[in-house]
């Protein structure tokens with residue numbers, strides 16, 4: 866009987882706090898796993914927003930990744946040392 870190898874872990878920073886994630890995991894999954902919600906606020910009414918479609922269409926999951934604003938967290942994959950910033954509390 867063979868066993869599947871465990872996935873490798875990477876360390877990302879979410880709003881300045883180090884967090885472990887599995888290599889290859891989406892940034893959305895890393896945020897959800899870390900208990901981060903919401904990830905941004907509606908620019909007009911300030912309502913909390915977060916991932917909805919999970920496939921790059923709705924833009925509700927936008928965060929800043931390594932300084933790049935407006936990155937879709939659902940289609941981005943974590944990488945070791947990645948800096949993820951949400952706009953939920955600004």
Ligand code: FES
Nearest residue numbers: 917919922924939
């Ligand atoms: S969850 Fe819809 S674009 Fe990311």
